[in-house]
Structures are given as C-alpha cells and as structure tokens.
Amino acid sequence: GDSVTQMEGPVTLSEEAFLTINCTYTATGYPSLFWYVQYPGEGLQLLLKATKADDKGSNKGFEATYRKETTSFHLEKGSVQVSDSAVYFCALSGQGAQKLVFGQGTRLTINP
Amino acid sequence: GAVVSQHPSWVICKSGTSVKIECRSLDFQATTMFWYRQFPKQSLMLMATSNEGSKATYEQGVEKDKFLINHASLTLSTLTVTSAHPEDSSFYICSAHQRTGGGYEQYFGPGTRLTVT
Secondary structure: OOEEEEOOOOEEEEOOOOEEEOEEEEOOOOOEEEEEEEOOOOOEEEEEEEOOOOOEEEEOOEEEEOEOOOOEOOEEEOOOOHHHOEEEEEEEEOOOOOOOEEOOOEEEEEEO | OOOEEEEOOEEEEOOOOOEEEEEEEOOOOOOEEEEEEEOOOOOEEEEEEEEOOOOOEEOOOOOOOOEEEEEEEOOEEEEEEOOOOHHHOEEEEEEEEEEEOOEEEEEEOOOEEEEEO
C-alpha cells in the first residue's frame, strides 16, 4: 500500500540556518503530496502541497518540489526562525483518493 | 479560514466506561470527516472515514464496535470509545473535508487526549 517515510527527528537548528526535512513516498499512479505543520497545542495546518510531478509548493518561505523520479518531496527553507518550531508531517493522497497517508512527523526546534 | 473544533480537548476515564469525542466544522459544511489516532512520537493513523447520513468506513484492523462513529449532521461527527481500556489511551484527531478551488482540502481539529486509568 501507499506509504510515506520522512526524516527522523528531532531536528535542532539555530535561527537563520538552512532547513531540509527529507520525505520519500511509495504509491501507485500519481499521488498528491502535502506538508502539514503542527504548532504546539494546535491542530495540523496545511503548509504546502503539490499535485503533479515537478510542481513546487511554497508557503511562508518553505518550499518542496514533487520529484517523481526520486519519489521525494523534501521540505526546505533558506532561513528558519524561532517561530518555525513545530512538528512537520509529510503526507500523500492516492490518485483520486481523499484519504491521507502520513509520515511519522519530524519535530523541529529553532534556537535563537 | 475553515475551522474545526474538538471537544473535549482532554479526558480521563476509568477502564470499562465509554467516552464520546465531538468534532465540529465551525464555518463550513463537511459531508466527509476523518478520525485519526496518534501515538506518542508516531504518525497519524487513519481509523475511519465518517460520511454524513451513512455508515462510517473503517480501516483494516479498527474495531467498529469499539469505536462508534456517528455523522448525523453536516457539521458534527462523534467518536465514541466504548468499554475503554488503558490501551485505548491515545491522541485522537479529526479532520473535515472541504471542496476548494483546486480540489479538496482537509482541515484538522486540535485533537483530544484520552487517558484510560
């Protein structure tokens, strides 16, 4: 079945550092890919998404590119802030499906 | 933006009792809602898909008689954990599905932490 594997955390960086959180997936066909963020005490929020190969999703300085050849959707940000501290989830929904399959989540802590 | 609430945010109950968790879409109607379970330091596991006016669709391995789901209106779905046991202690998260310009999007509630003693 479909699955998502993402970089294990926790990840700790200093403010203004470059961030990469790796995400790879296994799915048949052409899934849609998502990154969700969960801030402390809050529900998951959609951060960005891409629905077809080579699409780049971007939001709040974060970017991820749908790479079908490597089945990856790595999350990047050029300069992180303390306010980016949260848990990040990579997810996919299969072609034509509504259900989401999540990776295990990566806890990110940014120190001032 | 679309807001989904859950109630209660946390609950402690005794083994053998039942607990009901509510999931509400506050500013939109949702024909489909999803219930997830999240274990510490693990991912969200889909338990079931809740459809307004019809029976829920459960994922493989999820006991439908233990986790009762009711989606009686377009803004409310409930999950009842029946005869709860300590192994049911977990973080339960719901989401509501809404059609957007680019397709569908899921909006998540803040979660309910259940502790069974």
